[in-house]
């Protein structure tokens with residue numbers, strides 16, 4: 665992974681306190697390359713969502729989360745900083761698993777963040793909305809109904825609308841949290857195609873439960889197990905030549921699909937083991 669680093673973690677540790685204390689991330693140091701798509705994978709409960717959310721301090725919404733270590737966006741720490749939290753979250757956007765349209769028109773769903781963060785004329789906003797809807801391959805489907813409520817779109821269209829809304833505030837990094845798992849297969853494929861296009865231009869970090877999706881989409885892979893970083897590599901090396909024994913065991917159940925091939929329904933298994941402590 666020799667590319668420029670967009671964002672990196674240093675000794676990142678997240679503990680959830682409460683009745684049962686859980687160390688969800690245990691001193692993870694890793695880096696995410698610029699203008700690449702990196703998949704965070706691992707068994708259920710291994711800390712994938714915690715890792716993703718700590719990259720823009722979203723886990724702080726949970727009052728029982730304690731964090732140490734640092735996340736560097738370029739050279740700047742996002743924890744030890746005077747930068748306002750909304751600005752950090754603009755710079756590192758987040759697209760959740762469940763697509764939700766704001767209770768606004770399709771147009772204003774895209775323009776919403778830009779209106780808050782920028783100072784655009786009406787015609788500039790028109791151009792911005794069109795360009796981001798085009799980027800997520802949604803423009804042709806909605807150009808004649810921009811004033812309709814965003815919520816009237818299909819779930820898959822709403823997920824692409826959410827991507828457009830996140831991109832319209834010009835983030836440096838985009839976090840995608842299982843963004844296709846709530847979608848039907850056709851919508852999921854459309855969102856995958858959109859991510860495929862976007863990764864040429866954006867730094868995308870994606871949590872996925874699907875090994876096959878990671879193989880299809882990701883340039884690099886980060887593998888977590890019980891809160892620890894086990895292995896990170898470019899996707900082909902990771903799946904074809906895993907170095908760590910735990911990685912070898914993890915990918916063993918998913919090696920029936922050829923790296924470059926489309927998934928074959930009979931051979932695909934997206935089931936993942938559950939990590940045991």
Ligand SMILES: Nc1ncnc2c1ncn2[C@@H]1O[C@H](COP(=O)(O)OP(=O)(O)OP(=O)(O)O)[C@@H](O)[C@H]1O
Nearest residue numbers: 680686688707708709710711712713714715726728
């Ligand atoms: N708010 C919370 N309070 C207590 N424990 C939590 C909380 N959120 C997550 N955890 C625990 O932290 C660990 C990591 O959870 P996390 O959701 O990051 O894992 P994950 O790999 O994304 O899981 P999954 O694949 O099932 O979505 C798990 O043991 C989980 O039970």
